[in-house]
Amino acid sequence: MKVIKHSFDGVIVGAGGAGLRAAIEAAPHMKLAVITKLYPTRSHTGAAQGGMSAALANVEEDNWNWHAFDTVKGSDYLADQPAVDILCKEAIDSVVELEHWGLPFSRLENGKIAQRRFGGHTVKEGEAPAFRACYAADRTGHMILQTLYQKCVSMGVTFFDEFQVLDIKIDDGVCKGVIAYEIATGNIHIFEARAVTFATGGFGKIYKVSSNAHSLTGDGPGILYQKGIPLEDMEFYQFHPTGIYRLGILLSEAARGEGGILRNKDGERFMERYAPSIKDLAPRDMVSRAIATEISEGNGAGPNNDFVYLDLTHLGAETIKQKLPDITDFVRTYVKIEPINEPIPVQPTAHYAMGGIPTDVNARVLSDATGTVLPGVYSAGESACVSVHGANRLGTNSLLDIVVFGKRAGQSMVDYVSSTKPMALSENAAEDLTNKIENLMDKDHNLEFSVPRIREELQDTMEENAKIFRTEESLEKQTEILTDLRDRYQNVTISDKGKVFNTELLEAIELEYLLDMSDTTVASALHRKESRGAHSRVDHVERDDKNWLKHSFAFKNDASVKLEYKDVELGNYEPKERKY
C-alpha cells in the first residue's frame, strides 16, 4: 500500500456547513487542509430545507432571549444554557455574515431577509408562533452549503476531495494528525497536523427509515470513540415527524410553518389534542410521538394503518410554488402525488443526532465527563454535542449550530496553532490502518459476513427496538442483538479486492462506526430511566429532573459501553413542565 505524507498546521475533516465555516475562519492564518469523503457540495447540509433561525426581527418584534428560551424549552431543559445564549446571540451576526457572502435569502417586500414560522419558535416566551427562520425557499441548506463553498473557492482553501479519514493520531494526549484513504487510488495519506476539527455530520444510517444520506455513518464520533473519547447524550436521537412514507425523505417543517396540517385517517387535525396552543407547530419530539401514538391506536391511514397525512391542499398553488418548491417536487417524483390537490402520506423519519462528540463552547473536544480538554482536537456541527440542543433540537437550530460553532472551531484552531509548534508524525503512523485494511482484503469473501447483511439487520432492529418509544425490554433485546452483530462484524468480509474506488471496503469500515453509534445509543437509552425530549421510555414516562438533569457520556470499555454523567449547566431558565 502506497503511503504519502503531508504536513499541515490544521486539518478539517468534513466539508459540510460546519467544516467549511471552520475553514473560512482558519484558512487565512495557517496551512490548512479540508479533507472530505464527498465533494464538498455533496455534503448533507445541502439537503436541509426549511431555514435557520435568528432573531432578526424583520417581520415582527423579536429578541434573542426569546430564541434562547425556546431553544432551552425545546431541549426539554437538557441544553447547557450558556451555550444556548451564545448560539442565539451570535445567530444574528452569522446570518448577516452569510448574506454578505452572497447567500440568496428569500426577501421581504422591503428588501430585508424573509422569515417564516417554525416548530417550537415563539415570541414572548411561548405566546405565539414566531417568524424567526430565515430561509431561501425550501433550499436553505443548499444555499448555505453553496455559499460557504463559494467563499472557500474565493479564498483558495486547499481541499482533498474524496479522501476518507479513517484514523486520528493522538500521542500522550496530544493530537498529531489524521490518516486518510484516497478513494480514487487506494493510497494512504498521512496528514501531520496539530489541530484537527471533526465536522463529519450525523449518523442517521443506524435506522432503516431516515432522512439522512448514505454517507452519514458517524465517522468522526466513531474514530474518536474507538480512541477512548466518550460520546455525549447519545440516547437523544431526533425523529422528524414528516418523512415521506417508507422512503424517509424529509418534508420540511416549513410545510407546517406555512400552514400545513397533519391529519389522521379520519381527517382529524389530531395535533389539537396533543398541543392545543401551537398545534402542528409543536416541537418535533412531541409531534413524532403524537403520530406514533395515533398509529399505534389504529388511527393511521392506509391498509396497514401505518402513516398519517400532511395536508397542504388549502395553502394554494402560489404559496406552494413560491415557498415549498423542492419538497413538492420530491412528492411528485417519489410518490406521484400532486400536493396541491392531495394530502401526502408521511411517517416519522430518523433525522438528527443531538448527541455526539462532547465539546465546550469553543468547539474543543472533551475527553471525559469532568470537562478535560483534549488538546488540538475540535468538533462542530452534527458530529458534536455542545450541547445546545439538549434532548430535542428545534428545527432551524442546526444550520445555526454549524455556522456559529463551525466558526468557533476555526478560531480555536487558530489560537491553538499560533501557540504551539509543529509536531512530527512518524512514518509508520499509518500502520494500524494499513493492517486493518490488509486484513479485510485478505479474508476470503463469505456472504454470511457481508457488509450489507449485517448492516441491514442492524438498521431493521434499531428501527424496531430503539426508535421513538423505548422500553427496558426492547433496549435489552437490542443490546443482545448488537453483541451478536458485533461478533459477526469481527469476521466481516468483502468481495472487492481492488484499489480503485473500492467503496465496498469503505462501507465495511463505516459499518463499524454504525455499530459504535448503535451501541452507545442503546446503552445510554437503557440507563436513562426517564422520558425527556426525544427519548421516551414507555416504562418511565415522566421527566425526572431530580436524578436525570444530566448529560450522559458513553465510553468504550472493551466490547461494552461504560457510562458517566455530567450535570447540565443551567442559566436563566429553571426547568419547568413543557407544555405548548
Add this chain to the structure above:
Amino acid sequence: MKSVKRTDWGRRTPPIGGTNFELYAWFFMRISGLFLVLLAAGHMFIMHVFNDTLNLDYEFVAARWDTPYWRTFDWLLLTLSILHGTNGLRIVMHDNIANKTFRQLALYGLYFTSTAFFILGTYVLVAFVREV
C-alpha cells in the same frame, strides 16, 4: 499573522479571455445569417426554382451581369458566404479536432482556401466581359 479585512472578500483571477473576437464572431454569424437569407436563399430560388437551371447558359449569366446591381448582389453573396462559412468551419474545427497541431494546420488550410476562393470569385465578377 495575517488578518483578513471584511473587504478582502472575493478573490480575483485575471480574465482568461482578453479579446472580443469570439463575441464579434458569434454576432457576425447571426447578422450575416440574416443577410444570407436574402442573398443565398434568394439566389438559390431565383436560379434553381423560378428559373430552371436547365435554361442556364452563358447568355443568361452574361445578361445578368450586365447590370452592376446583380454583380454587387453576387459579390456580397460571395463575400458573406465565404466569411460566414469560413468562420463556421473554424468553429467546427475547434470543436472536432482535439490535436492542437492538426487543428492549427487545418485552420491555416481553411484560411488559405477561403482567401484564394474569395480572390478568384471577386476576380471573376470584376473581370468578366461578355464575349459576343
Add this chain to the structure above:
Amino acid sequence: MDVKVNILRYNPETDRKGHWEEYILEADPDERILDLLHKVKWFDDGSLAFRRSCAHGVCGSDAMVVNGENMLACQVLVKEVSTPIKIEPIRGLPVVKDLVVNMDSFFDSYKKVMPYLVNDTEPGERERLQSPEDRDRFEDTTKCILCAACTTSCPVFWTADTYVGPAAIVNAHRFVFDSRDNASKQRLEILKDVDGAFRCRTAFNCTSACPRGIQVTKAIEDVKRQTLTIN
C-alpha cells in the same frame, strides 16, 4: 417484478476495455434506479462502483446515462424507464471505474468563472437589501447542485472538453444577475473566451438533462446577450 439491467462495467485494474454486464433483479416498480444499483452492489457484485449520497436528488452525486439520457439515478423510478435498463457513466469525462468519472476538470471549469459574490463596499451591520424582484432574477440558477448532468450531455463538450460547459455558465449567471455583485464584467470577460459561453450551439441537451429543472440554455443565452451589451 423482474427487471433486466445492463451496466457498462470497467475496472482499470483488470479490464482493458469497458464491457456490458447483464443483471436480472427482483424490483418494485416504485424503486429508484439507485436502489437497483445498490441491489447489484450489495447482493451480487460488491465491486460495482458508483457515487451516491443523499438518495433524493439534492447532492448531485449520481448523474449517469440511463437508457441514453443523463439523469440522477436516485431521481428516476423503475416504472418510468423502459427495460432493459441500460446504465453508463456520463460522457466526456475520463472514467475512473464503472460509473465513476473523474470530475476534476468539471470543478476546475466551475472555479474559473469566479463563482462567488464580489462586493467591496462596506456592507454595514445588517444585511444588504435586495428587492424580491431582483432576487427572482437569478433564482433559477441558484438551484444548481453541480451534478454535471448538463455539461456531460452537451455535444460540444463531448468533442471539445476545453469548453467550460453549461454548469460553469449557470454558476456565472447566478452572480452576473445578482444585484449585490460587482464583478459581472470580469466574469463576462472570462466567458467571452474561445472556450466560453459563445461555444454553446444551443443544442438544449443541457436543459433537458438538468435534474433541478434549471432553464440552462436560457441562462447561457442571458449571459451571451449580457456580454453583448457590455461590449
Add this chain to the structure above:
Amino acid sequence: MAYQDIVSTGSVYKGRTGMWLYLFHRITGVALFGYLLLHIISTALILAGPEIYEGAEAIYKNFYFRIGEVGLMAAVLAHAINGLRIIAVDLWSKGSDYQKALNISAMIVFIAIFVPTTYKMIDSYFELCLEKSSAGTTIVDCMIRPLPDWKTK
C-alpha cells in the same frame, strides 16, 4: 476526443430535437461551404468563354443532378430556417422560452416550402425534357439519360 475510448459504448445519446438540429445545422453548413467552393470554380469557367462554360454546365443537366439540386435546395432551406431559429433563440430574450414552439415552427415552415418547391423543380425538369425530346419519350427515359440538346429552344 475527450470521451475515453476504453469505455466507448457505441450507444447513441438520446438527445432531444435540439441536439439533432444542431448536428443537422453543422452538416448542412459544412456541405454548403463545400458546394460554395465548387460553385465558384464552375462559375469562374465563364471567363474561359461560352464553349467551355457551357460544356461544364452540360454535366449538370441530367436527372441525377436534379436530385442533387433538390438536396442543395433542401440544405440551404433547412440551414436558413434553422439559422433563423437559432438567431431567435440567441438574440430574442424570450427565444429560449419558446424553444419547442420554435422547433416545430421551423420544421413546419421547412416542409411548407420544401414540398411545393421540390414538386416544381422535378415537374419542370420533366416538362422541359419532354418538350425538347422527340415524340414517344417517356418519363423513365428522362430519368436515365441526359437532357437532349438543351441549347435548342
